Amino acid sequence: MTSPEKKTFRINKTKILTALIYAGLLWFIFAVLIMPNLNTVVSVVYQDGAFTTSPFVRLFGSARATQALRNSFILAPALSVTVGIVGIFIVLATEYFDIKGAKILRLGYMTSLIYSGIILVSGYRFMYGANGFLTNILASIFPNFNTGWFQGFWAVLFVMTFATTGNHLIFLRTSIRSVDFQTIEAAKNLGASQFTILRRVVLPVLTPSLLAVTVFTFYIGLNATSAPLLVGGPDFQTINPMILTFSRTVGSRDLAALMALILGLASIVLIMIMAQLEKRGHYLSVSKVKTTMVKQKISNPIANILVHIVAYGLFVVYMAPVVMVTLFSFTDASAIATRTFSIDSLTLENYINVFTRASGYRPIVISIMFSFIAAAVVGLLIILVCRMITKYKGKLSSFVEYAFMIPWLLPSVLIAIGLVMAFNQPRWYMFNTVLTGTMIIMIMAYVIIRIPFTLRITRAAFFSLDDSLEDAAKNLGAKAMYTFFIVLLPIIMPTVLAVFALNFNFLMTDFDTSVFLYHPLQLPLGVHVQILTNQDANADNVALTFVYAVIMMVVSSIVLYVVYGRGTRETKQ
Amino acid sequence: MINLRNITVNFGDFTALHGIDLNVGAGEFFTLLGPSGCGKTTTLRTITGFIKPDAGTVTVADKDITHMEIEKRNIGMVFQNYALFPTMSVFQNIAFGLKVKKIPKEEIKQRVEEIAKKVELEPHQMKRKVSQLSGGQQQRVAIARALVTSPSIICLDEPLSNLDAKLRVQLRNELKDLQRKFGITTVYVTHDQEEALTLSDRIAVFNHGKIEQIGAPDEVYNFSSTEFVCNFVGDINKLSKGFLERVGANASHGVDVDKSCYIRLERVYVNNVAPRHLSTTAVVENSEYYGLYIKYTLNSQGDLIRVIEKNSGTPMYAMGEEVTISFSAENIMQF
Numbered sequence: 001m002t003s004p005e006k007k008t009f010r011i012n013k014t015k016i017l018t019a020l021i022y023a024g025l026l027w028f029i030f031a032v033l034i035m036p037n038l039n040t041v042v043s044v045v046y047q048d049g050a051f052t053t054s055p056f057v058r059l060f061g062s063a064r065a066t067q068a069l070r071n072s073f074i075l076a077p078a079l080s081v082t083v084g085i086v087g088i089f090i091v092l093a094t095e096y097f098d099i100k101g102a103k104i105l106r107l108g109y110m111t112s113l114i115y116s117g118i119i120l121v122s123g124y125r126f127m128y129g130a131n132g133f134l135t136n137i138l139a140s141i142f143p144n145f146n147t148g149w150f151q152g153f154w155a156v157l158f159v160m161t162f163a164t165t166g167n168h169l170i171f172l173r174t175s176i177r178s179v180d181f182q183t184i185e186a187a188k189n190l191g192a193s194q195f196t197i198l199r200r201v202v203l204p205v206l207t208p209s210l211l212a213v214t215v216f217t218f219y220i221g222l223n224a225t226s227a228p229l230l231v232g233g234p235d236f237q238t239i240n241p242m243i244l245t246f247s248r249t250v251g252s253r254d255l256a257a258l259m260a261l262i263l264g265l266a267s268i269v270l271i272m273i274m275a276q277l278e279k280r281g282h283y284l285s286v287s288k289v290k291t292t293m294v295k296q297k298i299s300n301p302i303a304n305i306l307v308h309i310v311a312y313g314l315f316v317v318y319m320a321p322v323v324m325v326t327l328f329s330f331t332d333a334s335a336i337a338t339r340t341f342s343i344d345s346l347t348l349e350n351y352i353n354v355f356t357r358a359s360g361y362r363p364i365v366i367s368i369m370f371s372f373i374a375a376a377v378v379g380l381l382i383i384l385v386c387r388m389i390t391k392y393k394g395k396l397s398s399f400v401e402y403a404f405m406i407p408w409l410l411p412s413v414l415i416a417i418g419l420v421m422a423f424n425q426p427r428w429y430m431f432n433t434v435l436t437g438t439m440i441i442m443i444m445a446y447v448i449i450r451i452p453f454t455l456r457i458t459r460a461a462f463f464s465l466d467d468s469l470e471d472a473a474k475n476l477g478a479k480a481m482y483t484f485f486i487v488l489l490p491i492i493m494p495t496v497l498a499v500f501a502l503n504f505n506f507l508m509t510d511f512d513t514s515v516f517l518y519h520p521l522q523l524p525l526g527v528h529v530q531i532l533t534n535q536d537a538n539a540d541n542v543a544l545t546f547v548y549a550v551i552m553m554v555v556s557s558i559v560l561y562v563v564y565g566r567g568t569r570e571t572k573q
Numbered sequence: 574m575i576n577l578r579n580i581t582v583n584f585g586d587f588t589a590l591h592g593i594d595l596n597v598g599a600g601e602f603f604t605l606l607g608p609s610g611c612g613k614t615t616t617l618r619t620i621t622g623f624i625k626p627d628a629g630t631v632t633v634a635d636k637d638i639t640h641m642e643i644e645k646r647n648i649g650m651v652f653q654n655y656a657l658f659p660t661m662s663v664f665q666n667i668a669f670g671l672k673v674k675k676i677p678k679e680e681i682k683q684r685v686e687e688i689a690k691k692v693e694l695e696p697h698q699m700k701r702k703v704s705q706l707s708g709g710q711q712q713r714v715a716i717a718r719a720l721v722t723s724p725s726i727i728c729l730d731e732p733l734s735n736l737d738a739k740l741r742v743q744l745r746n747e748l749k750d751l752q753r754k755f756g757i758t759t760v761y762v763t764h765d766q767e768e769a770l771t772l773s774d775r776i777a778v779f780n781h782g783k784i785e786q787i788g789a790p791d792e793v794y795n796f797s798s799t800e801f802v803c804n805f806v807g808d809i810n811k812l813s814k815g816f817l818e819r820v821g822a823n824a825s826h827g828v829d830v831d832k833s834c835y836i837r838l839e840r841v842y843v844n845n846v847a848p849r850h851l852s853t854t855a856v857v858e859n860s861e862y863y864g865l866y867i868k869y870t871l872n873s874q875g876d877l878i879r880v881i882e883k884n885s886g887t888p889m890y891a892m893g894e895e896v897t898i899s900f901s902a903e904n905i906m907q908f
Contacts, residue, residue: 466656468654471650472650472657472658473673474643475621475643475648476644476669476673477722479644487658491659493660
């Protein structure tokens with residue numbers, strides 16, 4: 001029998017622990033999620049002890065800045081259209097129509113999932129840039145060919161189109177697989193043509209996902225960083241590269257902050273639209289017995305040939321940079337410089353350089369370290385948040401839940417600018433520590449930008465836990481902590497590990513956030529690749545970026561296989 | 574054994590239990606029966622400690638456990654979906670409660686093996702994940718897990734509701750056998766009146782957070798004390814005042830035609846009028862053939878009377894055929 005004193009002590013211990021966790025979470029919300037962003041707003045409208053409109057006047061008086069704003073709002077809708085066209089086509093070609101070699105095609109299209117961001121842009125530059133592989137071929141055929149052709153709006157649009165169709169592959173593919181084949185058979189039975197079935201039966205089922213992915217693509221277009229930086233040229237810079245330029249000069253940081261806020265506002269509007277679209281939900285099959293999709297043979301032979309040609313043409317576009325980068329990563333500097341491949345030029349020198357020289361492996365090590373720590377911290381933090389919001393229902397836990405959704409509304413550039421501007425001086429809520437230029441601010445930013453994804457997935461895992469499991473453990477005598485660690489955590493562990501792997505993978509090549517926060521002596525991989533790519537006259541540097549690209553493709557492939565590939569196999573079983 | 578006194582449970586403005594009183598005897602199979610939202614699960618969860626009552630007391634063997642922590646009550650529980658821990662093996666699931674109590678490993682092994690044998694789980698199944706077991710095997714694991722810690726009581730919350738009809742009947746019988754074998758006091762929650770009638774020693778019929786009747790299955794079925802109980806437990810015909818007057822029922826038969834009057838289907842006879850039976854004619858409107866029995870719907874001047882006839886192999890009554898229906902006034906339940 002427990003003595004009354006002991007009982008009181010135990011109750012207090014639980015309460016104290018809960019209070020401490022809440023205190024920690026509330027500090028995080030206040031100091032990391034709210035104050036830096038509030039500080040950004042204040043820095044724009046309140047300067048030298050008075051309210052001001054000066055940043056607005058200067059921003060809208062600057063031709064470069066307004067052009068950048070205009071460019072972003074041209075790129076975003078254009079990208080939504082091109083990605084929509086290519087995305088829908090590749091999904092239909094691999095999932096709906098009976099196209100020969102669809103599995104190989106799908107693998108080619110899926111390369112955008114493992115080959116993305118700054119590394120992808122550098123690969124496209126190698127293919128189409130001023131001294132690019134294809135540019136050289138074209139220049140040799142047409143002597144007057146403009147070798148600087150791959151620059152500006154169309155180059156950015158081209159690169160980003162093929163970089164962002166991955167979302168269509170993930171989301172539309174799931175939707176198209178959920179189409180009940182009996183509805184297609186029913187339409188056929190009622191005399192509908194193939195085109196009518198596609199337009200009236202299949203596409204309406206895909207519409208909710210399609211709209212959501214389109215809005216998301218618009219969001220990506222607005223937030224474009226690496227593509228305009230590397231292939232935009234002087235005439236096509238967008239908001240993010242301009243924010244980066246402004247943020248590097250102390251006198252124009254308020255302009256950077258204002259541009260980030262404009263981007264943030266646009267993002268909030270887009271996210272609200274996306275949330276509305278999500279609320280509309282998805283079409284649910286009402287069939288009692290659902291049958292799986294059978295691929296449709298295109299009955300018109302000319303259309304069939306045309307679709308095959310376009311499908312394989314796109315395959316080449318997707319695969320060319322990947323193959324070239326991989327191939328040339330095994331060649332010497334002269335082969336890279338001249339973009340000519342020969343067996344004699346094959347070497348492992350580039351890999352040896354990366355793995356033996358500190359300057360080569362250091363960015364990888366730094367990125368692994370930052371990404372690992374950030375992925376682990378955000379994972380643990382969100383587990384804690386989810387446990388609190390599922391176990392303790394009330395106003396406080398609701399506040400915590402909503403507050404942790406703040407990063408969802410903000411683009412990463414605004415988060416980065418907020419952190420830089422807030423913590424470049426001592427702040428009482430950060431224990432008077434200056435964080436700008438430290439490892440902590442990088443990890444902090446990485447954690448914040450991965451909160452929305454981590455929260456969404458982990459929260460879903462927590463809510464899918466059967467309440468009766470906890471009741472059963474309690475009934476069998478287990479305490480709350482024991483129940484959590486022995487019963488509940490092992491159930492959600494596969495999700496937690498998958499989220500960790502995906503976060504790690506994402507952060508390994510992050511450029512958009514790192515470029516605002518990195519320390520010159522601790523260059524993360526994304527920033528390092530950008531610096532090397534800018535010095536493109538040096539073939540050794542290009543070789544290094546290729547090796548990094550191959551390493552990252554291997555890492556991403558492993559992560560995606562472990563997370564999605566195994567899951568798919570288990571589902572099939 | 575279990576004694577609930579004046580138990581009241583509120584969920585905000587909604588009162589789920591209105592001063593419930595009930596006693597469950599040692600070794601008894603006691604069922605809480607009622608429709609969804611009637612308070613039966615709330616009562617069970619009050620006994621197990623998952624719900625703290627706003628008023629009243631729960632005593633077990635004369636010991637007040639109203640405010641006792643769940644883990645100290647020594648009450649086993651089998652959940653509706655069994656709540657087996659999916660990441661653990663069958664052995665680990667059964668051993669969980671013993672491990673929490675820090676029982677030595679050897680003893681855990683011995684006790685798990687013993688209980689597994691009693692519930693007829695094969696040794697080779699012990700290493701399997703629970704997801705690899707059939708519904709019946711999962712139920713046995715859930716029962717073994719609840720019993721291995723030697724609880725004084727076992728509570729079962731609709732453990733058969735997620736199973737198909739055939740398996741439900743099979744497991745119902747197994748459950749009764751196990752309860753007899755262990756002789757443990759059992760509180761069972763169900764909304765299935767057939768399940769309650771076949772399994773229980775006694776039944777408490779719940780409605781709107783109150784107990785309408787407590788009694789043995791035959792008592793609840795044959796002598797329902799409220800209109801709700803007679804409607805909820807088993808199938809029944811409501812007899813209109815006009816129909817009763819037509820068959821000549823009156824005070825001399827002990828029938829008050831102004832009350833709500835009911836009669837069970839099997840208490841009405843077709844073309845078999847016994848002395849002193851009340852009778853009238855009717856036309857066969859519908860027949861449903863169930864193999865073991867036939868259910869007829871008979872129309873007596875607009876009053877539909879349903880009747881169950883044992884299938885004796887004689888030809889069925891034809892649709893539209895005129896028959897005589899009769900019944901004893903003693904079998905009329907009046908409220």
